Amino acid sequence: MTDVQLETSGRNHLFAVSDSDQYLTQIEQAAHSFYRTKTFNDPDELLDLLHKQVPSALVIDAKLQGMSGIDMISKVRSFLSSDQLPIVYTIQGDRIDQLGTARGVPGVKALEKPYRRTELLHAISSQVNSAIEAEWDNIEPVQQAALKNTLESFNSIADLISEGNPVAYENVTANCEPLIKAVQDQNYKEMLKGVQGHDNYSYVHSMRVATLLSLFGAAIGIKGEDHMTLTAGGLLHDVGKMVIPHEVLNKAGKLDEGEFVVMKSHVTHTLDFLEKTKTLPNGVMIIAGQHHEKLDGSGYPFGLKGTELNQLGRMASIIDVFSALTDRRVYKPPMPPEKAFSIMGSMEGHLDQTLMLVFKEMLLDSVGDL
Numbered sequence: 001m002t003d004v005q006l007e008t009s010g011r012n013h014l015f016a017v018s019d020s021d022q023y024l025t026q027i028e029q030a031a032h033s034f035y036r037t038k039t040f041n042d043p044d045e046l047l048d049l050l051h052k053q054v055p056s057a058l059v060i061d062a063k064l065q066g067m068s069g070i071d072m073i074s075k076v077r078s079f080l081s082s083d084q085l086p087i088v089y090t091i092q093g094d095r096i097d098q099l100g101t102a103r104g105v106p107g108v109k110a111l112e113k114p115y116r117r118t119e120l121l122h123a124i125s126s127q128v129n130s131a132i133e134a135e136w137d138n139i140e141p142v143q144q145a146a147l148k149n150t151l152e153s154f155n156s157i158a159d160l161i162s163e164g165n166p167v168a169y170e171n172v173t174a175n176c177e178p179l180i181k182a183v184q185d186q187n188y189k190e191m192l193k194g195v196q197g198h199d200n201y202s203y204v205h206s207m208r209v210a211t212l213l214s215l216f217g218a219a220i221g222i223k224g225e226d227h228m229t230l231t232a233g234g235l236l237h238d239v240g241k242m243v244i245p246h247e248v249l250n251k252a253g254k255l256d257e258g259e260f261v262v263m264k265s266h267v268t269h270t271l272d273f274l275e276k277t278k279t280l281p282n283g284v285m286i287i288a289g290q291h292h293e294k295l296d297g298s299g300y301p302f303g304l305k306g307t308e309l310n311q312l313g314r315m316a317s318i319i320d321v322f323s324a325l326t327d328r329r330v331y332k333p334p335m336p337p338e339k340a341f342s343i344m345g346s347m348e349g350h351l352d353q354t355l356m357l358v359f360k361e362m363l364l365d366s367v368g369d370l
């Protein structure tokens, strides 16, 4: 099975054990844009490694070599508590007795096969993020709703993409409403902070881009449906990243040529997916399609130049760069906004400097320390 190079931190690593290679491949595919997955046929080899390295979560299949899944759970729990390692236990639906036993163990989510891709991701993510999502309960209701609703939208899109189904735009807009309300009431700081610790980086980035684009729009007088287009466009702008492998998406160093080609393809994947929704406003397509274009024509995927770049595309690329610089990543702390703006100020061939200054002024005035 895959032999990935392990990082020193177990964050965003997923281990999975089963006697079936085919099943392990399925898990790997389901998780590949969210987690760096290492799979095991041999439970003892996994137990040895767990003494040295603890991943974010562990998937134990009921069918193992030489022991039962329940035995494996108790062996793991003998030295790793539920706080240290969440477990997802997957089992055929006919073995209900084991399902009950597994559900009784703290920090174990039992999942009946067959399940949808999102159910597995949700079972993993809800445990990995239980502490951070629990903190959301302590913030302002409207900001809390903004976080929960956008997360729900985001998670459901993972399913739609893998099933080849379109997203219903009215569901996205309904889920974006609390976010817009929070922005209009200037009541969004805890939300921007609260999202940073979530382990699904694509969600964190998209939520921050949605909020910042929404703020930017409000500051320049964009209202009503157009304001929703900006906000929803921010949330949806990178959904094609859900098909990009974790190794490329979260690589700490510079991408090599081949990896960059894969990374750039996220824009086409996003457009292919969004195109299926006939009711989608054109503005959302522009935000998704133009956020990596540069004024000098050196951007991707279309190499648009100067006036070919729509105002929405220009706003989106400013926010995308700002967010990428100030997002917290596994391998880097967030950059202070002032430093991000000084870098962006030198990107004349890339970003519209007039719009960038409007955004800078608005942000430093209203948000301060992000």
Ligand SMILES: [Fe+2]
Pocket: 237, 238, 266, 291, 292
């Ligand atoms: Fe992007």
Ligand SMILES: [Fe+2]
Pocket: 205, 209, 237, 238, 320
């Ligand atoms: Fe982005």
